[in-house]
Amino acid sequence: MPESIDAPRLSLTSSEMRRLADHVVALVIERFDTKSDSPIGKRPTKAELEGLFAEPLPAKGDDPMRLIDQAVEQAFGNTIRVDHARYFAFVPAPNHFVGAMADALCAGFNAFAGTWMVGAGAAQVELTVMEWLRQIVGMPDGAGGLLVSGGSMANLTALVAAREAVLGEDFGHGAVYLSDQTHSSAIRALKVAGFAQRQIRVLPSDKSFRLPFSALQAAVSEDRAAGLCPFCAILNAGTTNTGAVDDFETIVPWARSEGLWIHADAAYGGLAAVSPNQKPKLAGLGEVDSMAIDPHKWLYAPIECGGVLMRDFSLLKRAFKILPDYLLDKERDAGEVDFCDHGIQLSRSFRAFKVWLMLKTFGVEAFAESVDHNVRLAEVAGERLVAKGFELAAPPSLGIVAFWHPEADSAAHRRAVDRLIEDGFAMASSTQLKGRTALRMCTLSPLATKEDVEQTVDKLAQFVLASRSH
Ligand SMILES: Cc1ncc(COP(=O)(O)O)c(C=O)c1O
Structure with a gap:
């Protein structure tokens, strides 16, 4: 029998836990603080990410702060921000700090x-x-x-x-x-x-x-x-x-x-x-x-x-x-x-x-106000889209507007989605409606403003027209 058993290697002291928690909380707050002014994120190719995280099963440990920083840069940093104020693609996931802290508590309490x-x-x-x-x-x-x-x-x-x-x-x-x-x-x-x-x-x-x-x-x-x-x-x-x-x-x-x-x-x-x-x-x-x-x-x-x-x-x-x-x-x-x-x-x-x-x-009234804001933003988008020469597939409904440009083909609409991501300002996505390619915006973020929506429409107009095949 061994005389003593080593202290469990998986444990952390209170001060180590606090250090880690402070670091994570600081990163999360920074994330929330930059929902409107950071670039929308990246869509790297497989080739660009090949090699990242391709590492052997770790036999020994490392500093979790360093590992978190690495992941923030290389994993989280290689994504598109679905919580961004100008993420209008698919269905946004705006997130809320209070909800995030609730999740942290649940995870911590398991x-x-x-x-x-x-x-x-x-x-x-x-x-x-x-x-x-x-x-x-x-x-x-x-x-x-x-x-x-x-x-x-x-x-x-x-x-x-x-x-x-x-x-x-x-x-x-x-x-x-x-x-x-x-x-x-x-x-x-x-x-x-x-x-x-x-x-x-x-x-x-x-x-x-x-x-x-x-x-x-x-x-x-x-x-x-x-x-x-x-x-x-x-x-x-x-x-x-x-x-x-x-x-x-x-x-x-x-x-x-x-x-x-x-x-x-x-x-x-x-x-x-x-x-x-x-x-x-x-x-x-x-x-x-x-x-x-x-x-x-x-x-x-x-x-x-x-x-x-x-x-x-x-x-x-x-x-x-x-x-x-x-x-x-x-x-x-x-x-x-x-x-x-x-x-x-x-x-x-x-x-x-x-x-x-x-x-x-x-309270529920705050959510009601925010939902009204979201719905109104899609209407604002609709007005701007028409002013920019787009046609609406249907009137904006519940915060979603789908549209196409009569002078651009399917491929131009799709390329505009990529151009918008490369530009970094915002994101929208495309779909098919009755066999026709449409772009769509879903204005679900409570942080999105009228200016965010209008500038995104302006960029889409620019990119769709520039992407036309002549
Ligand atoms: C109408 C509708 N139903 C179902 C889903 C699937 O939901 P989830 O992605 O949460 O699984 C979505 C997702 O956008 C949706 O818009």
């Missing part, structure tokens, strides 16, 4: 939000947060849900629960309806949930990029006549391409009378309902059976933070609960909520804390 037995306080906060989110989107009393990593997992969780509730185990005859503007994560969710392509009816959207009611009705009756079981319609509350909102008020009552489950992909637009000015644009959303919402989009929570809301909360448990022997100890009082029984993850972080802390710190 808070576990899987079972009531060991994570009761976290579960109780999550129940409160889900209740607040339910109120924001206007689902009925008694609806509930849980937080997940993002919209993709929210769509998957809800659609699996829908499949179980409506079709049970034998779902080979079930058919699902959605428009061609539905986010790819919903189609992926259906695939993961075991649906074959033939069961997924993608209907062409109308000229406003919405699901046409008459096409939905026709597809459902055709499928019924063919012996299929139409079981679910997926509606959009804010499409990624154009911010379009499907006609919930018309479609939901009809779909319900047809026995269809109605799922809303409200990952992008749902939480715009926090603003009384935007909520009417989402009329009827609260009536759906299930919904994906993303606090990491319109509540500015740090990624990852998505949410699932179910009109009947108990259906999640019906779909997901499996009780292994080694978890029997957790089963006590029926009122306790084990979030691991309501979704896919067992070990899950305390995501609710950041949402709780942000909503409590600022």
Whole structure:
């Protein structure tokens, strides 16, 4: 037997921890302080990064401060800032310092939000947060849900629960309806949930990029006549391409009378309902059976933070609960909520804390004002775009505007995206709408200003025209 055992090599003293923490906090504050005036970031090629981090498994340790500095330069520094005030591409992830500190606390405490037995306080906060989110989107009393990593997992969780509730185990005859503007994560969710392509009816959207009611009705009756079981319609509350909102008020009552489950992909637009000015644009959303919402989009929570809301909360448990022997100890009082029984993850972080802390710190009115600002910015962009000779694919909707320049081809639009990144001032992205290449801007950052938006439009106009092939 050795006389003494070495002090564990993995431990840090309090002063070492403080030094490291101070360093990280300083870096994070600098990051927040430079959201408007730093370059947008980089998109290096694979060849440029080849060699970086290509190192052997480290046998010995090194100074974490030095390693962090290296990573800030070489890893974080070789990314595009999705939190930047002028990141208008895809869907921005603006982030908020209060939410980031909440995440830091959860990481430091390693808070576990899987079972009531060991994570009761976290579960109780999550129940409160889900209740607040339910109120924001206007689902009925008694609806509930849980937080997940993002919209993709929210769509998957809800659609699996829908499949179980409506079709049970034998779902080979079930058919699902959605428009061609539905986010790819919903189609992926259906695939993961075991649906074959033939069961997924993608209907062409109308000229406003919405699901046409008459096409939905026709597809459902055709499928019924063919012996299929139409079981679910997926509606959009804010499409990624154009911010379009499907006609919930018309479609939901009809779909319900047809026995269809109605799922809303409200990952992008749902939480715009926090603003009384935007909520009417989402009329009827609260009536759906299930919904994906993303606090990491319109509540500015740090990624990852998505949410699932179910009109009947108990259906999640019906779909997901499996009780292994080694978890029997957790089963006590029926009122306790084990979030691991309501979704896919067992070990899950305390995501609710950041949402709780942000909503409590600022109050819902501050978020409402900010959402209105975001929506207005897309309208400002629209006005400037038209002034610069662009055509709008549709009127700006919920903070998204899609557009093209009539004098430039597809390639010129795409090249403009690259030119904008190289320029470093801002970022926008492209998409395809009815076979035509469009550029789009999503003005989700609370820090973005009218000038940011206008200058970005001006640069896009310059780059699109300069990129035309002559
Ligand atoms: C409408 C919509 N649904 C789902 C998603 C997927 O969400 P996440 O990236 O959080 O998984 C997105 C992402 O932008 C989205 O815009």
